[in-house]
Amino acid sequence: MILSHACIYGIQTLVYTAMQGSSAYVSTRRAAVEMGIPFQFISKVMQILSEKKLVISRRGTSGGIMLAREAGEISLLDIIEAIDGLSLFQECILGLPGCGHATPCPLHEEWATEREKLREYFKSTSLADVVAGIRVFSHRISIEEFSDKILHIS
Amino acid sequence: MILSHACIYGIQTLVYTAMQGSSAYVSTRRAAVEMGIPFQFISKVMQILSEKKLVISRRGTSGGIMLAREAGEISLLDIIEAIDGLSLFQECILGLPGCGHATPCPLHEEWATEREKLREYFKSTSLADVVAGIRVFSHRISIEEFSDKILHIS
DNA sequence: TACAATTAAGATAAAATAGTCTTTAATCTA
DNA sequence: TAGATTAAAGACTATTTTATCTTAATTGTA
Numbered sequence: 001m002i003l004s005h006a007c008i009y010g011i012q013t014l015v016y017t018a019m020q021g022s023s024a025y026v027s028t029r030r031a032a033v034e035m036g037i038p039f040q041f042i043s044k045v046m047q048i049l050s051e052k053k054l055v056i057s058r059r060g061t062s063g064g065i066m067l068a069r070e071a072g073e074i075s076l077l078d079i080i081e082a083i084d085g086l087s088l089f090q091e092c093i094l095g096l097p098g099c100g101h102a103t104p105c106p107l108h109e110e111w112a113t114e115r116e117k118l119r120e121y122f123k124s125t126s127l128a129d130v131v132a133g134i135r136v137f138s139h140r141i142s143i144e145e146f147s148d149k150i151l152h153i154s
Numbered sequence: 155m156i157l158s159h160a161c162i163y164g165i166q167t168l169v170y171t172a173m174q175g176s177s178a179y180v181s182t183r184r185a186a187v188e189m190g191i192p193f194q195f196i197s198k199v200m201q202i203l204s205e206k207k208l209v210i211s212r213r214g215t216s217g218g219i220m221l222a223r224e225a226g227e228i229s230l231l232d233i234i235e236a237i238d239g240l241s242l243f244q245e246c247i248l249g250l251p252g253c254g255h256a257t258p259c260p261l262h263e264e265w266a267t268e269r270e271k272l273r274e275y276f277k278s279t280s281l282a283d284v285v286a287g288i289r290v291f292s293h294r295i296s297i298e299e300f301s302d303k304i305l306h307i308s
Numbered sequence: 309t310a311c312a313a314t315t316a317a318g319a320t321a322a323a324a325t326a327g328t329c330t331t332t333a334a335t336c337t338a
Numbered sequence: 339t340a341g342a343t344t345a346a347a348g349a350c351t352a353t354t355t356t357a358t359c360t361t362a363a364t365t366g367t368a
Binding site (some may be wrong): 315319322325337 | 339340341342343344345346347348349350351352353354355356357358359360361362363364365366367368
């Protein structure tokens with residue numbers, strides 16, 4: 001698995017949040033239920049993203065989270081960096097500490113090329129892009145249809 | 155980290171084995187010491203690769219492991235498949251179970267393209283290719299120079 | 309002010325991965 | 339045959355990741 005569960009949940013939750021518009025705080029409990037993700041885990045991840053200034057959180061009634069910047073200004077790489085860090089895009093694929101241009105492992109150049117493409121993709125894809133894909137191409141974000149789960153909490 | 159430690163150790167050990175020529179069994183203990191990898195862990199990984207018919211192992215004096223096929227006939231993908239499985243090349247990057255062409259997640263097409271390139275690279279790169287890279291470009295496989303550690307065991 | 313709703317935060321538990329230790333079985337050599 | 343060497347195998351430990359539980363703090367509303 002290339003991204004940790006925490007990171008996957010983080011991306012899913014922020015995409016969900018971006019889809020709700022920016023007027024009000026979005027309930028993470030509701031987001032969790034609708035997306036079929038453990039609520040407490042999302043809560044932890046949002047605390048990290050709050051520290052890293054990607055979201056603003058608020059307690060109490062009508063509390064929740066809100067994107068700290070416009071959806072077009074938050075890239076998937078921003079989220080990955082905040083949660084998993086950038087080691088995926090920096091480390092040798094064979095795990096050799098000093099692997100680099102001067103002392104490359106046998107796979108160094110090829111993997112350096114591949115991982116850079118991947119990084120570029122994550123960097124150039126914003127939450128707004130993902131939301132647009134969902135709206136235009138009916139991409140899905142939840143495991144089941146949203147409507148299935150909404151019934152359970154309202 | 156894209157490959158597990160077990161998988162990384164497996165690749166390193168088989169590359170090391172391929173470099174020794176095919177005439178005799180290669181001691182996994184020696185390989186472990188020279189590459190700076192936990193011996194018992196390598197032993198476990200080699201047991202897996204032995205079950206999967208990628209290596210032939212032999213107990214006793216002058217025992218060790220030997221590649222089951224020519225180095226040119228064992229791809230990195232063969233090793234990855236045996237140890238980590240192929241889920242890396244099959245799963246949705248957001249971890250959504252039913253993600254596919256019919257019901258894609260927002261990142262489906264892009265990631266499907268990237269992961270296929272990665273799979274092709276691993277499939278088309280054999281142990282022999284890696285060894286050739288090491289011989290021609292002085293690529294390294296161990297964490298430190300081999301000669302440093304050889305002294306400790308002989 | 310009292311209460312309900314909501315996230316924050318710390319502790320804990322469960323699961324997966326990584327690593328170690330010990331005993332057994334096989335093999336070679338003297 | 340006896341002893342040394344080596345991998346196989348199973349049990350165990352440690353670490354990291356994932357997930358849950360409980361309590362506290364904050365906010366809006368009646």
